[in-house]
Amino acid sequence: RKYIPLTTLPHGKFEVYDSPLSEYGVLGFEYGFAMADPKSLVMWEAQFGDFANGAQIMIDQFIAAGEVKWLRANGLVLLLPHGYEGQGPEHSSARLERFLQLCANDNIQVCNITTPANYFHVLRRQMLRPFRKPMVIMTPKSLLRHPLAKSSAEEFMGDHHFMRIKSDMTEIDDKKIKRLVLCSGKVAYDLMQRRDEAELKDVSIVRIEQLYPFPGEPLAVRLERMTNLEEIVWCQEEPKNNGAWFFVDRLIEEAATNAGKDGMRPTYAGREVAASPATGFASRHQVQQEALVNIALGLNSPDKN
Known part of the structure; x- marks a missing residue:
């Protein structure tokens, strides 16, 4: 039946x-x-x-x-x-x-x-x-099937609601954050796993769950709390001419300005410009993925890739 x-x-x-x-x-x-x-x-x-x-x-x-x-x-x-x-x-x-x-x-x-x-x-x-x-x-x-992409039963009930921005899964004191990595989508889990492996204690990873309408006000509130922030990075899996980079660039800068961080602009961490959306070789994909994650976290410089 x-x-x-x-x-x-x-x-x-x-x-x-x-x-x-x-x-x-x-x-x-x-x-x-x-x-x-x-x-x-x-x-x-x-x-x-x-x-x-x-x-x-x-x-x-x-x-x-x-x-x-x-x-x-x-x-x-x-x-x-x-x-x-x-x-x-x-x-x-x-x-x-x-x-x-x-x-x-x-x-x-x-x-x-x-x-x-x-x-x-x-x-x-x-x-x-x-x-x-x-x-x-x-x-x-x-x-x-990702082991980290899960929610407790309580998160579906009560006063819980849709979050346009999702906080880091690891709690970090706002005053200790020097590098903020903003991203959207599944790359967040790659960033968190690599960050934890490298034991970086001053890097926070925040997910933009809704790209439009862009959550500029709540982002500015978070940025204002990070009093020792030195750098904002936008990380994406897509090539630079694809994905959200050219859409969010100035919106993130505007949020930073509203948070009292005049002149602070996000830097880019992701694949280089490409005519094709993705490589056809799984091995090359893996190399590119590891490189963009490392660059976003400041573990190596773009010149080495």
Whole structure:
């Protein structure tokens, strides 16, 4: 006998469909479904985020600009597997930079979430709000099995809510922090593991879980508490011309200025510019990944890579 727990919830209906392999057609259908029934949580998951470009017309013309052009709100959620895991150029990037380039006037939400509880709460927030906005979530597949990507039962209940910024898993006194590494997505776990291996006591790693609208105010509050901060680093897995770097650069600088740290700008730690999103060689991927993590933590200089 088939049993689906989600269907037993009061006033709830859970449906999963294996759709045709047409990103353009299916995303258009889901957009229409979400518009027709704003009380349904409608989620479209790409096989890999890389393949979302087959639906670029729907993203550009409808999802990003539909509310401004036609005054029609929509709460569609896009789940786009995104993360550099050595799977090659066709299975690594959901083209995060393209979605961030579309962001303006609070038209969409762009998230890159690292914990189960935060993922739960952002979906819950999507339906509890009295308005609807499309949401794009980067969903690294490796976090499904990562030992650190876990949440306690308590984090799903009570007063817990979606955190636009996630603190370091290791508690460090704000006054002892000299280097702050900001990042988004699964690279945070690589940074934390390497930092702990190297026994760095003055490096804090903070995750930006929501890239747009950018959480500038809470970031400024955190920066203000770090009275001995010397350097801010933005670390990403993507090449420099991809990912969030060119989007967050000035926003981080603005937050630092608002925190009383005039003239402090973030430095970049990540892959160099590239025409292809990722290398096709797993061994080269690993070398690049280790190098960008070490650079972000100040364990070696960029000149040595």
